[in-house]
Amino acid sequence: MNFDLTDEQDQLRDAVRALGRRYGHGYFVAKAKAGEHTTELWGEAGRLGYLGVNIPTEYGGGGGGITELAIVCEELAAAGCPLLLLVVSPAIVATVIAKHGTIEQRERFLPGMADGTLKVVFAITEPEAGSNFHRLGTVARRDGDDWLLTGRKCYISGVDEADYVLVVARTEDAATGKLKPALFVVPTDAAGLTASKLDMEIVSPENQFLLYLDDVRLPADALVGESLDAGLPALFAGLNPERITVAAMGAGTGRYAIEKASDYTASRKVWGGRSIGTHQGVSHPLAHAAVQVELARLMIHKAAALYDAGRDLEAGVAGNMAKYASGEAAALAVDTAVQALGGAGMTTEYGVATLLGAARAGRIAPVSREMILNFVAQHVLGQDKSY
Numbered sequence: 001m002n003f004d005l006t007d008e009q010d011q012l013r014d015a016v017r018a019l020g021r022r023y024g025h026g027y028f029v030a031k032a033k034a035g036e037h038t039t040e041l042w043g044e045a046g047r048l049g050y051l052g053v054n055i056p057t058e059y060g061g062g063g064g065g066i067t068e069l070a071i072v073c074e075e076l077a078a079a080g081c082p083l084l085l086l087v088v089s090p091a092i093v094a095t096v097i098a099k100h101g102t103i104e105q106r107e108r109f110l111p112g113m114a115d116g117t118l119k120v121v122f123a124i125t126e127p128e129a130g131s132n133f134h135r136l137g138t139v140a141r142r143d144g145d146d147w148l149l150t151g152r153k154c155y156i157s158g159v160d161e162a163d164y165v166l167v168v169a170r171t172e173d174a175a176t177g178k179l180k181p182a183l184f185v186v187p188t189d190a191a192g193l194t195a196s197k198l199d200m201e202i203v204s205p206e207n208q209f210l211l212y213l214d215d216v217r218l219p220a221d222a223l224v225g226e227s228l229d230a231g232l233p234a235l236f237a238g239l240n241p242e243r244i245t246v247a248a249m250g251a252g253t254g255r256y257a258i259e260k261a262s263d264y265t266a267s268r269k270v271w272g273g274r275s276i277g278t279h280q281g282v283s284h285p286l287a288h289a290a291v292q293v294e295l296a297r298l299m300i301h302k303a304a305a306l307y308d309a310g311r312d313l314e315a316g317v318a319g320n321m322a323k324y325a326s327g328e329a330a331a332l333a334v335d336t337a338v339q340a341l342g343g344a345g346m347t348t349e350y351g352v353a354t355l356l357g358a359a360r361a362g363r364i365a366p367v368s369r370e371m372i373l374n375f376v377a378q379h380v381l382g383q384d385k386s387y
């Protein structure tokens with residue numbers, strides 16, 4: 001058993017940490033409040049190769065795995081810059097295209113995703129289906145060689161800054177049977193596609209959107225893979241990377257909050273010469289949160305290692321557990337940090353309450369804590385499905 005990163009992974013961690021700290025949470029919040037994107041940080045991370053660490057080298061990436069991408073996600077978040085689009089573009093979409101796209105699709109999309117010049121977001125969630133993906137109602141119909149897509153998606157992150165959106169649809173002839181998903185790469189400026197920004201209570205430069213697809217006409221090569229049979233494995237290919245990288249982002253956010261709070265409580269004195277951190281009522285909740293974050297990090301490393309070793313089923317269990325643990329730990333850490341800072345915790349200046357919304361969302365998205373508990377109950381504990 002080895003808990004150490006390789007030298008290359010260590011160097012990656014240090015380099016990403018340095019980049020993240022150069023920008024910092026102040027930059028992230030200023031961008032969010034100005035309604036702007038983290039274009040400079042994203043661009044620099046892309047040029048330095050951090051966005052493409054998991055993309056095969058023949059397509060301009062670093063040839064690493066999800067372990068490396070999780071390091072990037074965690075370190076940027078630990079510097080106060082939790083970039084959700086890392087989870088969407090390089091983790092989900094690049095994995096799906098690299099593993100299940102045609103050669104033409106790999107050549108067309110991966111190099112730009114590797115250097116960050118091309119962003120592709122991901123749309124599966126629908127208003128009516130919610131957590132029940134078997135009810136997906138976005139339908140793809142054949143029209144000659146073309147496809148026509150119709151349906152609605154919600155909470156889709158980053159549509160305003162993306163070139164394409166990878167849309168999960170179902171084929172019409174399978175509408176009454178089991179889900180036969182088909183994935184399509186749709187240009188965000190396609191005729192018939194409209195996006196409407198959702199007002200979210202999350203301080204983030206990345207936005208969520210409702211998407212309306214009204215007979216969006218796509219050429220045959222917009223379908224991911226060689227045939228409709230590629231749909232289900234392609235969809236599943238994105239799930240483990242998504243869970244692991246979102247968990248890494250949560251762990252980084254937890255680390256950021258605990259570091260901020262510990263610095264503050266070690267120096268803040270309101271009862272004579274002793275810092276408030278001397279009081280166990282202040283330090284124990286922080287220590288407890290630090291333990292939870294560290295436990296989540298262990299599970300993230302395990303899940304990433306299993307995934308990179310090609311052990312997908314075990315990675316599925318570990319990835320879900322890591323995502324659950326991290327979601328809980330990040331929300332706890334941010335809330336505990338706010339409390340430890342007192343009034344300062346609620347100010348923008350100290351940069352902790354600005355993460356409350358994002359950390360809380362980590363218990364809901366991309367898969368809710370309840371759906372993970374359902375998964376564990378069924379697949380680990382052997383219980384019957386309740387729904």
Ligand SMILES: Cc1cc2nc3c(=O)[nH]c(=O)nc-3n(C[C@H](O)[C@H](O)[C@H](O)COP(=O)(O)OP(=O)(O)OC[C@H]3O[C@@H](n4cnc5c(N)ncnc54)[C@H](O)[C@@H]3O)c2cc1C
Pocket residue numbers: 088121122123124125126129130131132154155156157158202208361364365366367368369370371374387
């Ligand atoms: C910030 C943010 C970004 C997002 N980005 C994207 C994106 O880029 N692309 C995308 O496709 N989606 C995205 N989502 C959507 C996200 O994946 C969904 O919100 C999530 O899957 C939950 O679906 P829902 O909101 O419809 O909740 P619902 O399915 O309506 O569930 C509501 C509540 O009921 C619980 N529940 C439902 N069914 C069960 C059950 N059987 N047992 C126990 N509890 C149950 C859920 O856990 C939840 O707490 C994003 C969401 C957020 C908040």
